[in-house]
Structure formats: structure tokens, C-alpha cells
Amino acid sequence: MAAIEAGIAKATTITVLLTVAYDGTNYAGWQRQNNAVAVQQRLEEALEELFAQPIKLTATSRTDAGVHALGQRVVFELPALNIPINKLPQVVNAYLPPDIVVQAAETVPLGFNPRFAAKAKTYRYQFYNAALPNPLQAHYCAFVPRILDVNEMTRAAQVFVGTHDFTAFCASGSSAKTFVRQIFSCDITQNGELITLTIKGNGFLYNMVRIIAGTVLYCGLGKLKAADIPGIITERKREKAGKTMPACGLCLMEVEF
Amino acid sequence: MAAIEAGIAKATTITVLLTVAYDGTNYAGWQRQNNAVAVQQRLEEALEELFAQPIKLTATSRTDAGVHALGQRVVFELPALNIPINKLPQVVNAYLPPDIVVQAAETVPLGFNPRFAAKAKTYRYQFYNAALPNPLQAHYCAFVPRILDVNEMTRAAQVFVGTHDFTAFCASGSSAKTFVRQIFSCDITQNGELITLTIKGNGFLYNMVRIIAGTVLYCGLGKLKAADIPGIITERKREKAGKTMPACGLCLMEVEF
Numbered sequence: 001m002a003a004i005e006a007g008i009a010k011a012t013t014i015t016v017l018l019t020v021a022y023d024g025t026n027y028a029g030w031q032r033q034n035n036a037v038a039v040q041q042r043l044e045e046a047l048e049e050l051f052a053q054p055i056k057l058t059a060t061s062r063t064d065a066g067v068h069a070l071g072q073r074v075v076f077e078l079p080a081l082n083i084p085i086n087k088l089p090q091v092v093n094a095y096l097p098p099d100i101v102v103q104a105a106e107t108v109p110l111g112f113n114p115r116f117a118a119k120a121k122t123y124r125y126q127f128y129n130a131a132l133p134n135p136l137q138a139h140y141c142a143f144v145p146r147i148l149d150v151n152e153m154t155r156a157a158q159v160f161v162g163t164h165d166f167t168a169f170c171a172s173g174s175s176a177k178t179f180v181r182q183i184f185s186c187d188i189t190q191n192g193e194l195i196t197l198t199i200k201g202n203g204f205l206y207n208m209v210r211i212i213a214g215t216v217l218y219c220g221l222g223k224l225k226a227a228d229i230p231g232i233i234t235e236r237k238r239e240k241a242g243k244t245m246p247a248c249g250l251c252l253m254e255v256e257f
Numbered sequence: 258m259a260a261i262e263a264g265i266a267k268a269t270t271i272t273v274l275l276t277v278a279y280d281g282t283n284y285a286g287w288q289r290q291n292n293a294v295a296v297q298q299r300l301e302e303a304l305e306e307l308f309a310q311p312i313k314l315t316a317t318s319r320t321d322a323g324v325h326a327l328g329q330r331v332v333f334e335l336p337a338l339n340i341p342i343n344k345l346p347q348v349v350n351a352y353l354p355p356d357i358v359v360q361a362a363e364t365v366p367l368g369f370n371p372r373f374a375a376k377a378k379t380y381r382y383q384f385y386n387a388a389l390p391n392p393l394q395a396h397y398c399a400f401v402p403r404i405l406d407v408n409e410m411t412r413a414a415q416v417f418v419g420t421h422d423f424t425a426f427c428a429s430g431s432s433a434k435t436f437v438r439q440i441f442s443c444d445i446t447q448n449g450e451l452i453t454l455t456i457k458g459n460g461f462l463y464n465m466v467r468i469i470a471g472t473v474l475y476c477g478l479g480k481l482k483a484a485d486i487p488g489i490i491t492e493r494k495r496e497k498a499g500k501t502m503p504a505c506g507l508c509l510m511e512v513e514f
Contacts, residue, residue, distance in 0.1 A: 021393070023393055089389055100392060133350075133358050135278050135325075135355060138356065
């Protein structure tokens with residue numbers, strides 16, 4: 001009898017996939033924490049207030065404290081949805097602070113997991129390159145007050161494209177089963193004082209984008225050459241790569257399934 | 258004797274002109290307030306800590322609460338300066354929070370007043386035009402979730418160029434002696450969801466840029482036509498112009514002497 005009831009409940013469950021943007025400045029990252037406010041908590045609270053029932057969110061990426069997102073993807077289940085799905089973003093946003101915004105909502109098949117279903121993720125890392133910092137960019141860029149060789153940074157970024165073992169570009173303590181990831185594209189663009197690294201891959205290890213950004217920056221500063229990177233990849237030693245750049249410059253831009 | 262001492266003190270006084278950038282989000286505007294923190298107070302405190310004496314700042318523009326600046330100009334006097342003037346920005350910045358940054362310093366003749374010496378000021382007003390807000394732009398743009406006729410906004414901006422009586426574009430309670438101001442240029446640019454009004458003039462009345470931005474926006478929304486603006490200027494009635502846009506979209510870009 002219990003099994004039948006569970007079966008009925010399951011059959012009517014709706015799985016909702018949200019696209020979420022957030023300014024990570026004032027959050028302890030995506031994932032719920034015991035002693036700090038995370039984006040997951042704020043969004044779960046908003047949905048629980050709206051739907052008057054417990055909500056458990058599963059996200060594609062557990063972004064770190066201070067990291068931003070324009071295209072985080074998040075899933076939750078509901079027994080029923082009595083709001084048109086395309087109206088859901090505006091309704092949820094009324095329950096959210098201005099630094100978290102639901103951008104889109106759609107229904108997906110039961111059991112859809114946005115972490116395992118992700119085929120590609122795109123991140124950007126922003127540098128602000130000038131003699132003195134810009135207070136309007138302080139939360140969204142790493143400030144670099146040194147002359148940079150942007151051509152060498154462009155060559156360095158290109159070296160990461162392909163399928164490689166990224167052990168040298170992963171923070172220690174990672175529980176990853178394999179350190180092999182495929183990078184589809186990795187580019188540098190410049191717009192005045194803003195230099196942006198845009199990287200798309202099938203997945204990223206812990207701190208991988210921030211360490212790649214630090215390595216590309218070292219190439220811009222002349223501390224490394226783009227030609228050194230294949231050797232650093234092969235050697236698989238974290239200390240040979242560049243430093244881990246600050247969280248504020250990082251933004252999760254897009255997830256493709 | 259007192260007069261001679263004052264004379265000697267004056268002869269050795271150095272007048273320093275600073276270029277200052279700030280994120281106005283967390284401040285009650287430029288001007289010192291009794292019950293809220295203003296940018297002037299923070300900067301005076303930093304300079305007083307550095308020079309170990311009272312400092313009184315005079316700025317070109319008394320920007321309102323929430324308004325940003327990339328090129329505010331500020332003057333103070335000192336009996337002597339024992340730091341090379343070109344090193345002063347970095348030294349002062351060490352005493353400032355990250356949302357206020359001194360960008361440049363130079364010496365100017367005694368009695369130089371950055372308010373009266375200003376020949377031209379440039380402001381920008383930013384609109385974020387999309388169906389849903391972008392949390393990374395929330396502090397720096399007015400959010401407009403409606404379809405905009407950007408060509409009509411461009412035509413509307415052009416109408417403001419020239420010497421006009423801007424009574425209709427001034428908040429009530431202004432103590433201005435004359436409402437005539439000359440606008441040298443007024444342009445609209447679009448970059449994706451960002452629409453920017455850039456306006457340069459010999460001076461601006463209280464809330465004038467925010468009311469011009471609201472009037473240009475009304476032209477984008479079809480509530481007004483660019484061709485209506487000459488009549489609004491002539492009629493000199495505040496209620497005929499558009500609404501006063503929020504402070505967060507406004508930024509003082511440049512002051513020319």
C-alpha cells in the first residue's frame with residue numbers, strides 16, 4: 001500500500017530546472033553552510049515561502065564564496081505547479097534579494113541531475129589592469145597594477161584547449177576520481193582596462209579555472225611562458241602552475257546539457 | 258604681527274587637487290552628513306590620519322546618495338607635502354576602503370576652487386534593458402524590463418545639446434541663480450543589454466541628469482517623442498518632463514577645468 005502511494009506521488013512529481021544569476025560578494029558560495037549564508041539557502045527559503053513546503057535544490061556547480069554566476073542551473077521537485085512555468089522567474093524573484101535573480105524556468109524529466117547532465121560549462125575570469133583600482137569593478141575583477149603582455153596571455157590560454165590531465169591545476173584535497181578534463185575553448189579578450197579569460201570545458205576540478213587564470217596571468221607578467229605550459233601539464237605538480245586567483249574575478253556564465 | 262604670521266603661513270600653503278573614484282552604493286552621497294557616512298567624511302578621515310592634521314575638502318560636484326564617480330575632483334590645502342605628489346594616490350589609498358580610490362594628484366595654485374573652475378563635466382546614466390535584472394549590474398544601472406526604441410532615445414538625447422533654460426529638468430527647491438546651462442554633447446550608446454546616456458555640459462542643476470535620463474527613457478518607451486522636448490524646455494514645467502531616475506545609474510565621469 002505504501003509502495004503504491006509512493007508510486008502515485010512519484011508519477012505526479014514535477015521537476016523544475018532554473019537558470020539563476022547571483023552576485024556572490026555577500027555569500028559563502030552556492031552550498032548551504034552551518035554558520036554563513038549561502039546562495040542555496042536563500043533560494044531554498046524563497047521557494048519554500050512561495051510553495052509552502054520543503055524544497056531541496058541540486059545545482060550544476062558548487063561555486064565558492066565570492067564567485068558569481070549568470071547561468072547557474074538548479075533543479076528541484078514539486079508535487080504540482082500551479083503557476084505557468086514561464087511566469088515562475090518573476091514570481092520567485094519577488095521573494096529574493098536583488099543579488100539573486102532567477103532568469104528562466106523549465107520542466108525537465110524526473111530524476112534530471114544538472115550536475116551529471118552538464119555536457120559543457122563556461123566560466124569567465126576578469127582582470128582589471130590599470131595603475132590604480134576601479135571601485136566600480138572591485139567585486140568583479142582581480143586587480144593587476146602591472147604591465148601585461150596580452151598576446152602572451154592569449155597564446156597561454158590556447159595551450160589549455162584539448163583533453164589533458166589537469167592535476168597541476170587542481171587545489172589539493174580534491175576527491176576527483178580522474179583529473180582528465182576536456183577544454184573546448186579558452187580565449188583572452190581585452191576591452192580597455194578589462195582583460196577577460198573565457199573558458200569552456202566538459203568539467204572543471206576544484207579551483208581549476210582560478211589556477212588556469214593565475215597561470216595565464218603569470219605568462220602576461222613574464223613569470224612563465226606559454227611554451228612552459230605543456231611541461232607543467234605533463235609534470236602534474238601544482239606548485240609549477242600559477243597562483244590561485246581571487247574568487248571575485250570568477251563567474252559561471254553558461255551550462256549546456 | 259598676527260597678520261604677518263598668517264601671510265607667511267599662506268605663502269607656504271600647498272593646494273592639492275585629487276581625482277577620486279568611488280562606488281556610491283554604501284554612502285550618503287559626497288557631502289558630509291550628521292547621521293550617515295558620506296564619501297567626503299571617509300576621504301577627510303583618511304587624509305587626516307595620513308597628514309596628522311585637520312583636512313577640509315572641496316569637491317567639484319556634491320553627488321547624491323548612491324551616485325558613483327570615476328572622475329570627481331577634490332581640493333585640500335596643506336602647509337607642506339613631504340611625499341612626492343605622484344606617489345600620493347597610492348599612499349592615500351592605503352588609508353581608504355576599497356570603494357573609494359584616489360586616481361591622481363597634482364598641485365594647483367592657491368585658492369583654486371574645483372567647483373567654480375569647472376568648465377565642463379561629463380556624466381553617464383546607465384540603463385539595463387532586459388526581461389529580468391542582472392544582479393551584477395544592480396548597483397550601477399536602472400533596470401528597464403520594457404522594449405525600448407533606442408533610435409528615438411538617440412534623437413531625444415540630441416535635442417538637449419545647446420544652451421537652454423533647464424527649469425523643467427530641475428528638482429524643486431533648487432537655489433540656482435540661473436537655470437540656463439549649456440550642453441556640449443548628449444549621446445546614447447548600446448552594448449547588449451546596457452544602454453548608456455553620456456552627457457557633457459558646463460554645469461548641471463539639481464537632479465538634472467537624472468531627469469534628462471528619465472525624459473530620454475520616456476521617449477524610448479513611447480510615452481514622449483523626441484519632438485516634444487523643445488516644447489517641454491520652453492514651457493519650463495517640471496511635471497512635463499520624465500521622471501527622476503534612480504541614483505544608482507548615475508556616474509560622474511570627468512571634470513575639465
